[in-house]
Amino acid sequence: MAAMTQPLRSSTDTPLAEPSAPEPEAPKHDAFGVYIHVPFCASRCGYCDFNTYTPTEVDTSHATYLDALEKELELAATQKLPKADTVFIGGGTPSLLGADGLGRILTAIKNTIGINPNAEITTESNPESTSPEYFEGLLRHGFTRVSLGMQSASTPVLRVLDRRHTPGRATQAAREAHAAGFAHINLDMIYGTPTETDDDVRATLDAVLDTPVDHVSAYSLIVEDGTAMARKIRRGELPEPDEDTYATRYELIADALEKNGFDWYEVSNWAKPGGECRHNLLYWTGGNWWGAGPGAHSTINHTRFRNVKRPERYAAMLAGGTLPIAETEELTADILHFEDIMLGLRLKQGVPSGWVNGDVDKHVRNGLLAKGERIAVTDKGRLLIDGIITDLLASEDAE
Template sequence: MDSFGVYVHVPFCATRCGYCDFNTYTPTEVDSSHAEYLDALGRELELAAARGLPAADTVFVGGGTPSLLGADGLARVLGMVRETIGVNAGAEITTESNPESTSPAYFAGLLEAGFTRVSLGMQSASAPVLRVLERQHTPGRATAAAREALAAGFEHVNLDMIYGTPTETDDDVRRTLDAVLATGVDHVSAYSLIVEDGTRMARKIRRGELPAPEEDAYADCYELIADTLADAGYGWYEVSNWAKPGGECRHNLLYWRNRQWWGAGPGAHSFIGRERFFNVKRPERYAQLLRDGHLPVDDSETVTDAEAHTEAVMLGLRLAEGIPAGLVGEGARDVVDTHVRAGLLERGARLRLTDTGRLLADGIITDILAAE
C-alpha cells in the first residue's frame, strides 16, 4: 500500500510576519484558546479514524507556530493521532518550530514524545532582511536552535531559507548559507519570496516603502544556493529542497508523489480516495462544528482523471526522480523535444529536469501541460 500521511495544522502565531498569508491567528485575532483547539482536534481525529483510514507512515505538525503549544502540547497532539488513526512503526514524525519559542528542554520533550524530525523557520541570517520580513527572532537564534535540536538527539533537522526579499544582497544569502552549513543539519529548504496580495509587505511595496522583488535576481540567488549546497554534500531532491543522503522529508515526498493524507485542524486540506476537501478556517467555527459532532469540512471536490494527470506532471517534474516518460501526452512530445534540445530536460525511461531546467521549472511544466 502507498504511504499514508497525517497533517495537523496549528493555527496560532504570537505575531504575524509581513509576508505571511497562511491560515494563522494572533491572540488579538481569535477568540479561541489552545485548550479548546486541542479538544476539537481530538474530536476531528476520532471522526477521521471512524472512516477506516490506514495508520500513518508520516505525521507532520505545521502552522502557524506549533511550538507555541510547547513540548507537552505537541506530545498530546501526537498521542491523539496514535490513539485514533494510528502511527506505524518507523514513521517519520515532524513538527515545524519557530526558533524564538524553542529551548533545549523543548527539543528533549519532543524527542521523548516520539518526534523524529524538526523543521525550523530561519529565513535569513541577516538582521536587516529579518526586519523586512518582520521575523521576531535574532539572526543567530535559528542556528542556535538547530544545534540544540541536534544536541538533544534529533538526527533530522531542517532549516528553511527565503531568498529574494526586498533589499537582500548576495552577501546576505552567502552569510545565511554559511550559517546553515556550520550547524551540520541534514536538510535545507530554500523558497523564493512570493509577495501575496493582502499582506503587509504587499501594501508596503504598493506604497513605495519597499522595492519590489527583482524577478531576474531570483535565478542568480537560486544558482548560488544550489551550487553552495551541492558543494557541501547536499543533493537536491525537489526544486526547493536539499538533503544529505537519507535526510529527505518523507512527508513532503508524499505530497509531491500525489499520495493520500488526512489534514486535521482549521483550514487543513485532505486528499482521500479521489476526494480533496478542506476544513473551515476560523478556529471558533472549527471547534463549534466538532462540538456538534460534525466534521468541519468547508468544501470538497472529486478529482477527475484529467486533474490527477495534471497534478502528477506538475508535482512529479519538480522532483529529481522526475516522471515516467510515457506519462506525457502525445500532444506535448514536440515541446518536450524542444526542451531536451535546449538542455532543460533529460529523457530516458524517466523525464527529469536538468540543473539548468530547475531554474525554469514552472515555465517548462506549464509548456508541457498547455501542449497536452
Template structure:
C-alpha cells in the first residue's frame, strides 16, 4: 500500500466566507512564514514512516510561501522520509499568488502536480464566496503551469453557491475546458456553522442551497466533463487517463499517511493522531523538541471497516463484495434492484447511484 505525506500550510491572505478550515490571516496570528518553516522542518525531522509515494501540500494557501518556501518543504520531506523515484508531489495554489516564475521554480524543485482553486468563472459568484481572484486568472495560471512543464494540473470548482445559476456553472466549465487541464474536482458548497456565509444565510441575506439544485448542477458538471474526455473515478473527481490524484487515492483506499503542520491529521499503523491547531502552540512544542500532537485514537477493526465502506464506495472501482456484512444483504439487493449499485465480485455505485452515494453507504452501515 502506498504511503503519503500531507503538509498543512495554515496561512491565507484573506478568509473566504464559506471556509472553516484551520487557516489564519495575517491579522489572526503572530507567526511568520519563516518561523512556520523552521517548525515544520523540526516536525519532519521527528516524523517516522516509510518512503513517501506521494506528497501533498495543502492549506490554506501554500503558494504564499513562494517557490523557495515550497522547495524547502520538499527538501525536508526528502531528508525525513525519502521520496519514491516516481513520487507524485502536489501543491495547492491560489491563482492570485502564482506566476510563471513560481511554477518554473516548483517544477525545478521536484513538484509534479498543481491544484488550483478556481471555484467559479462568474464574478458575482466569486464575490459571494469572498474569493479575491478574477475569473480568468485560474485559467491563465493553469496554462502557465503547463508551460512550466506540469503534465498534471487540477482545477477546483464549487457548485451550489447561493445566487448561482445553471449558466454560471456552464460558464465555469467552459473556462475549465479551455485551460486543457487533466483533472477537475467539483464540490457542492457546504454552508458550515460558524462561517460568515452561514451567518448571512441565517439572517436571510443569502438563500440556503437546496439538494435538488445540487443534483441538477452535478449532472451538468458530470455530463459536460465526460463528454470532453474526463472519467469520474471518485464522486467529486474527474480525470483524463493517467491524471488521477494518487495522494487522494491513498485516503480513499484506506492507506496510511503522515500529516505535518498545524492541525494536520495522520494515520499510521492503526492509530490516528492530529496536531495542535494554533501556529503559536505548534511552534512552541517543536521548539521544545516535542511532536505537536493534540490527541491520539486507536482504530478498532469496526472503525476501519466503517471507513473502508464510507470511502471505498465513493470510488468508481467500488469495494470487494466480501467487505459487505451479511446483515446488509437485503439493503444491497434493494439498491441493486433500483439501479443504484452494481454487485458482482465488487460493489460499485452506478452513474445514477453517485448522487445517492452517501445515503447508500449509510443504509449499508446501519443494516450491518
C-alpha cells in the first residue's frame, strides 16, 4: 500500500452502508490506545501462532527494529492522532529488549503521538528475561503495569507447551515487580493443555493466589493449525483437548479467584478493584488504537489496517518513508454490529438491550442470559458464551 500522507478519513467523510442493526444507544469508548508489537522470541512455544521470530528465522537486531519502529511512530503522528490514554507493548517477548530498550519505545511514543497524564502503560514480559533490576528500570521509564506469562505451575505442562521458564519463576517475578513498586501486575494462565490434570490447575491457582498480583487472565488452550502442538496431536502423540475438560477447569479457576477477591469483568479476565486492564477494555468496547510493529493491527475511525508481518520488509518500507501497511478494511455497520455483540457480551456489563435483535429470550429461559436495560451473560452462560453469541447472530440473520 502507498504511504499515507494525509490523515485517515474520519467516519463522517464517507457515509457507511445503511445499517442492518440499531446504532449503539450510548457513545463508544472514547479513549485512544497505542499497541507496540515486539516480534522476537528466544524460542517458539509449541502452541503459538503469533507473528514472532527466533534468531534462527530472521535477523533479530534490536537496533534495526527500534530504528524502524521510531520511524513508524513519526509517520503515525502525521495522522493527527490523539494522545494515548493507554500503551501496551506485547509480542513476542518484549522483555528481550531490556528495560532501556522498552524505555526507548516509550520515549518515542511520547515524542510523536504523545501520552496523556495518568495513562496506563503496560508491557508483557517473559519471567525468564526479567529481574529486580529490570522491573526497577521499567518503573523509572514510566511503565505502570506489567503482564507476566505464567501459563502453569506444573513442570510437565510447561514442557508440553514448550515453555522455557521453570514453574516458580513467574510467581517470583511477580513478587519482584511488586517489590520494585508496581501496583498493577497480571499473571497469564493457560488451561486445557493436553496431559494437564485438575490438580495441576489447582496447584497453579494456589501459586497465583500466593502472589501480590491484582489481575489474572486465564485462557483455554486453542490448538492452531500449523503449530508444533497441532502436528503432535495429529500424529497421536498428544490427546486432543476436550470441551468438557475446558468447562471443568474454567469453573475451578473462576471459583478460586472469585473467592479470593478477584471479580470477573471479561469472561477470561479477573481483577481486584481498580486492576482491570484499561487497554484491553478499549479493544472490547470499540475504541481506536494505533498498532505499530511488524504484523500489528490498528483501528482508526472505522478503518482497520494491518502492517506487513516480516520484520525485514517492515524495516525496508519505513526506510523508504512508507507506512508498512499490508491491507486495509473499512468497517461497515454490519461488521461493527457483529463486533459489538461478539466482544460486548463477553463483558460482565453486557450490552444495551437495543443492540441485540436475535432470540435473546430463549437464552434467558435457559438461564444463560439476563435481560433488562442491558443484556448480560449469567455465570452459567459464561461456560457457553461462544455458542450463545454465535446463536444470537445467526438468529438475527434468519429474520
